[in-house]
Amino acid sequence: MTEIDRADVGLTPEQQALRQAVREFARSEIAPYVDECERAGRYPIELIQKIGQLGYLGAIVPPEYEGAGLDYVSYGIVCEEIARADWVCASAISVQNSLVCSSLVRFGSEEQKHRYLLPLARGEWLSSACLTEPSGGSDLASIETTARRDGEAYVLNGEKVYISHANHASLYFVLASVDRSLRARGICAFLVERDTPGLTTRSMAMHTLRRGDTAQVIFEDVRVPRANLLAGEGEGFKVVGAALDVGRFSVASRAVGQAQACVDAALDYARQRRQFGQELGRFQMVQAMLADMVTSVEAARLLCRRVGQLKDAGVARASQEASMAKLFATDVCMKVAEDAVQIHGGYGLEADNPVGRYFQEAKVLQIGEGSNQLQRALIAEYALGYRGQRR
Numbered sequence: 001m002t003e004i005d006r007a008d009v010g011l012t013p014e015q016q017a018l019r020q021a022v023r024e025f026a027r028s029e030i031a032p033y034v035d036e037c038e039r040a041g042r043y044p045i046e047l048i049q050k051i052g053q054l055g056y057l058g059a060i061v062p063p064e065y066e067g068a069g070l071d072y073v074s075y076g077i078v079c080e081e082i083a084r085a086d087w088v089c090a091s092a093i094s095v096q097n098s099l100v101c102s103s104l105v106r107f108g109s110e111e112q113k114h115r116y117l118l119p120l121a122r123g124e125w126l127s128s129a130c131l132t133e134p135s136g137g138s139d140l141a142s143i144e145t146t147a148r149r150d151g152e153a154y155v156l157n158g159e160k161v162y163i164s165h166a167n168h169a170s171l172y173f174v175l176a177s178v179d180r181s182l183r184a185r186g187i188c189a190f191l192v193e194r195d196t197p198g199l200t201t202r203s204m205a206m207h208t209l210r211r212g213d214t215a216q217v218i219f220e221d222v223r224v225p226r227a228n229l230l231a232g233e234g235e236g237f238k239v240v241g242a243a244l245d246v247g248r249f250s251v252a253s254r255a256v257g258q259a260q261a262c263v264d265a266a267l268d269y270a271r272q273r274r275q276f277g278q279e280l281g282r283f284q285m286v287q288a289m290l291a292d293m294v295t296s297v298e299a300a301r302l303l304c305r306r307v308g309q310l311k312d313a314g315v316a317r318a319s320q321e322a323s324m325a326k327l328f329a330t331d332v333c334m335k336v337a338e339d340a341v342q343i344h345g346g347y348g349l350e351a352d353n354p355v356g357r358y359f360q361e362a363k364v365l366q367i368g369e370g371s372n373q374l375q376r377a378l379i380a381e382y383a384l385g386y387r388g389q390r391r
Helices: 003-008 013-040 045-053 072-083 087-107 110-121 180-186 236-272 284-312 319-349 354-367 372-384
Strands: 127-130 146-150 153-164 171-177 187-193 199-203 214-225
Touching: 003 013, 013 045, 013 072, 013 087, 013 354, 045 087, 072 087, 072 236, 072 284, 087 110, 087 127, 087 153, 087 171, 087 187, 087 236, 127 153, 146 171, 153 171, 153 187, 171 180, 171 214, 171 236, 180 187, 187 214, 187 236, 236 284, 236 319, 236 354, 284 319, 319 354, 319 372
Parallel strands: 127 171
Antiparallel strands: 146 153, 153 214, 171 187, 199 214
């Protein structure tokens, strides 16, 4: 069997064809422009628009709302193959589908679905998820952004930070509290449109992912109609909890794709580079590193596929499995990226060599969608029976 055949074992013919189509698109239409965008600090909006035209910004949205209606295993394949070419384009797919569209599909009213889900699924709108705040990241129950009831509207005040795609988004998925003393029971999820008065965005200077459009989102007396509340008042934690299951699955799949890119680069270099009269890949210590890299990436891929299979089987919540996949895959990506740089030596740190960029970007995957320290705590609590998940 070929390498590709092995990767496709267990996939349907449709899923195999999807993998090949996405891979070819990513290699030809995305990969050649990534370094240029990073050096210029330019958000790849043209590439993301192409992704939208293919339907991947609405990958898991049902066809009745003009989405692609992909199963979850197929969605993981899309995230993996796009991330193999570019972190930012894969992030746009992940945020839009996992956090925003999945919340609308599961909790949105028909009015909300028709108003927001349709343009998101068609790729006409880009969305952004406003969760993280200056005072805390993973502790969502302690958010300080407030939502004050005022007639048939809520008035939002607060600040979100490290928000991806914020300057280019048309719609924001926002968590705010109607009563901070209630912690999780006071959290609400809102849909806020870009041109709402009082909403502003401000780019944040980053050492890496300069092309990533990372920004602050500031809410100053932002009036949001009551009709834009997702689910009920105080049910925002339920909404985001369900979304984060899918979000962690997509981040894990992206980590597998980026880790595979590191392996590809390291294998190519080990075959080409000669030291002491032979290919670098002939040295046993280099072979040992490569063996661990290949094995760990394959294990991470299988963990991700397991989450997709559970979701496709109708499991409402796969929180423990999603945390396991996110933890393992992003840790693998970090280690594989580090080893890829080590195999390249000094060349791995050159500006024109992508493995140095992969190394920096891998760290962000360990932090996003809940830090890996949080994932370890969650996994242990599920195993101990301290925390349950609905099946």
